[in-house]
Amino acid sequence: MIATCSNKTARILALVRLIPEGRVASYGQIAGYIPGVTPRMVGFALAGRGATDGVPWHRVVNAQGGISGHAAGAEQRRRLLAEGVAFDSAERIDRRRFGWPGPDPATLVEMGLDPAAAFALSHRDQ
């Protein structure tokens, strides 16, 4: 039950929390599910709170499937490898294999979000 999601930050974290083990999502992808939220806000949400509390922050990478230059980058990479996520020679993750398809439409509705957004999102990426 996800209530009191007035804050965009809370919704972002809630969404990140849904990413299953062995899969990754991009900042932009997460932002895409929540109207009014930009990829930057996703980054801010994770950085500002040190969201290590039940939130799999390491499963959020940039649009290129890589880890941006941040302090916990090394640990992030290590955690992903431990989950079976592979990096190519350019230190990038193949989103066709490890990318998170997104949450179930029902879950989005439950969170007060629009499933159509997810549809548009999956339609965009290639």
Next chain:
DNA sequence: CTTCTGACGAAAT
């Protein structure tokens, strides 16, 4: 109250 700053993305050029 103000100012600073912090894990990004996409389109245009």
Next chain:
DNA sequence: CATTTCGCCAGAA
């Protein structure tokens, strides 16, 4: 492929 521009939350000092 490199560089620029805009988008505009939230917590700390």
